[in-house]
Amino acid sequence: MLEGEAEAPSNIAIVKYWGKRNSALNLPLNDSLSISLEALKVRSKVVFDPELSKDKVRVNGVKLSDEEVKSYASRVLDRMREISGKSIYAVVDSWSNFPSSAGLASSAAGIAALTLASSDALGLKMDPKELSKIARLGSGSACRSVYGGFVIWHSGARDDGEDSFCEQIFTHDHWRDLVDLIPIFTDEKKRISSRKGMSVSVETSNLMKCRLEFVRETLPSVLDSIRNRDAKKFFEMTIRHSNSMHAIMMDSFPPLIYLNAMSLKVIDSFGDGKIAGYTFDAGPNPHVFTLRKDAESVEKTLIELGATKVIKSDISAGPRVGKKGVDENN
Structure with a gap:
């Protein structure tokens, strides 16, 4: 073996x-x-x-x-x-x-x-x-x-x-100052897998071509915001790219709805991008990026919005291979 x-x-x-x-x-x-x-x-x-x-x-x-x-x-x-x-x-x-x-x-x-x-x-x-x-x-x-x-x-x-x-x-x-706060509003399994959802969007969304142009045009700006550690620009672009993807989902037929009421509260609370930037994948639980100095305030807001817990994450150095490199507490 x-x-x-x-x-x-x-x-x-x-x-x-x-x-x-x-x-x-x-x-x-x-x-x-x-x-x-x-x-x-x-x-x-x-x-x-x-x-x-x-x-x-x-x-x-x-x-x-x-x-x-x-x-x-x-x-x-x-x-x-x-x-x-x-x-x-x-x-x-x-x-x-x-x-x-x-x-x-x-x-x-x-x-x-x-x-x-x-x-x-x-x-x-x-x-x-x-x-x-x-x-x-x-x-x-x-x-x-x-x-x-x-x-x-x-x-x-x-x-x-x-x-x-x-x-x-x-x-x-x-x-080092950038942190990700992940509020857990639900751990329910999503009804439509990402793989299936993407297929539906490619076949039916009239906005797909527009979004692909948006990605090509703005990717350099996102890279610059990270390179320069420009939090304001990074938060704005993070929000815009999340919204762009979910617009495609909503424009698909039948529409793909991965967000819930709690998700919308997060969007309403942090949509101005002043101290944080949210992003959603194909699910209702967001990732909310903020600077370390504002993390406590942002976490407090997320709990007030109804999060059962908030996971705070730094940026990973990467995978670990072999038994000695594996965290046995996970």
Whole structure:
């Protein structure tokens, strides 16, 4: 048997992707920019066993269906088997320290951890760029969790996806004063998966072309705001990119509604971008970025709005591979 273990951070996209040009390879329609989060992690252990007749995956102790395994984990494992030349199935155990399927990118962290743990088990010496391509096969945003800090995912143009990969553009300590507050309003599973929702939007949203132009035009400004640690500009662009994606969701048919009443209260409270900038993925729980000096005030407001708890996260330095690098408390 061959064993490997790894821990990967979740990530939250500031410049988001919503829609694919190739679903089989998870190739996005646009570049995206994310931040890896220290407080949200997934730990995965992979055991390749010649006695197995298929891949098996457990997430927080719950066994996934064969269809779920085939749609996500086996896409990564098949590629690893191809590279290593070993035709051997695996048992995967993953544990997260945050609610899954509630819009906090648990699948991204899980697939990234699986990719790194599989590489560790098979003894493959691969750089993060190549690992990001493999993680992308299992879950698009997982490729960004292969790195820490601020990460850009290049959409690429090639049909085979070889130019669609991630790279770190700023390290985790580039902007030490920036923190992410994540209020938990609900841990309910979302009704429509991101994968399904993107497909609906690509097929039906009349605003998609406009949004893609918006992303191309504004990505340089987002990068500049991070480079210069310009909080006011960063908060504004974070809010605008979140709103842009959810406008596409609402313009889809039937409309995709991932936000709830509590989400709207957050938008109303921080929409001016003066001390914080919110962003929502496909779920009702926001990420609210603010400076460390304002974190206490922002957290107090989030609790007053009804959050059952608020997770405070610094920016992650990145994944850890091997048993010695895994946080056993998660």
